[in-house]
Amino acid sequence: MIKSRKVWVGLGAAVLAGAGVGAPAEAQPLARGIEQAAPGEASAARDLVLRVAESHAGHAAAGDGEGEGGGAELAPDLRLTRDLALISGHLTVGNELVEAGRWSEAMVHFLHPAEELYGGIAGDLKSFGIPPFAAALKVLAQTVKAQKQEAYEGALKTVRDRLAAADAAVQAKTADWPGLTLDAVLEVLNTAGEEYEAAIEDGKFKLVVEYQDSRGFILQAEQMLAAVAPDLEKKNAGAYAALQHELAELKKAWPSAVAPGKPVLDVSEVLGLIAKAEIEIGKLM
Known part of the structure; x- marks a missing residue:
């Protein structure tokens, strides 16, 4: 544990x-x-x-929930929604690095979706009637490796479109999409906390890739909440406002895709803010 x-x-x-x-x-x-x-x-x-x-x-x-992927105890729709979000988070931070001209550094973030996540969702994609997109992920990684800007932009759009279609397919079969989104956000936030913790050793970022992964996951969690904001505000405006505040404080730990010289927030502060965010999410369930 x-x-x-x-x-x-x-x-x-x-x-x-x-x-x-x-x-x-x-x-x-x-x-x-x-x-x-x-x-x-x-x-x-x-x-x-x-x-x-x-x-x-x-x-x-039970040994569950450590690192990316996994989560055999989760319901299929939650597991799939979470893993689609983690893939999106990888793409988000990878794209930030590409835009900064750091192609080589970005490469790992375009490999992680296929290496760490896709194999775990292949069966769920089939169950939900979602076309596979492993080939699209491979093409995207190849464009990053080749550092071909125009080809990269097209390949990135293709993968993002496939991810959006996958989310829509899950949503169409879900009675409570805002509730499922909140559950998935909890999973994403906890994964971000674990990745952030793994990045730090002796008060410094020793595994910068993990710092970047966690940044992508936090940004993705924020986007997921924004997508269902009207429903959440209608249910409990105060809790949603408090949740936004906790996320804003949490994001200070990741000032940019390039890791700072030393952590802005230590692990205990990050985990504490995630815990507070989880309390507010509980009020929105």
Whole structure:
């Protein structure tokens, strides 16, 4: 069980204990924040955090949810929506690097979708009647390797169109698309937290690729929420506004696609903000 999963177990214990005593360092800021909340809000937050902690503890005990892909315990529509989002996140940060002229650095982000994710969704694509797009991913990676700008732009548009069509196919078979989107956003945020943690060693970014991956995932989560914003605002405008605030604070950890000399936010701060975002998402469910 990696560190970010332990946070949830400790956080649940902290909330039960009251003041966060005995919780991991990553969990204590959020536990204290809950204790300082108004009585009614604190009670609701405790309930949400305990449900989240129990859920994550169960996944961790089963060895699920570590790294990209995986998630055999997830419903097929959620697993597919999450993995399509992770692919989009890779493309987002890869495109930022291409636009900055950093083609070689971008290359890995166009290989990851096929190497880490596509194999896991091939069966789900078939189940949902979505045409395969492995060949389109391969062509896109080849244009990046060749650094052919015009061919790249066309190949990128093709893959993005296929991803949009895949999302639409899932949405057409989903009774509650905003709810599924929120579930997928939770998965994407947690994956981003894990990638960010993996990037840092001795207070520095040692695995820049993981920093960049996590940036792409955060940006993708933001886009996913914006796409269902009217539904979320209608359901709970206050929670949606609070969620936007947490995401804005969270994004400060990734000032650009090029990693800063040292982390703007440490791991505990990033995981704490993800935890707070998860509480607000819980209010929108």
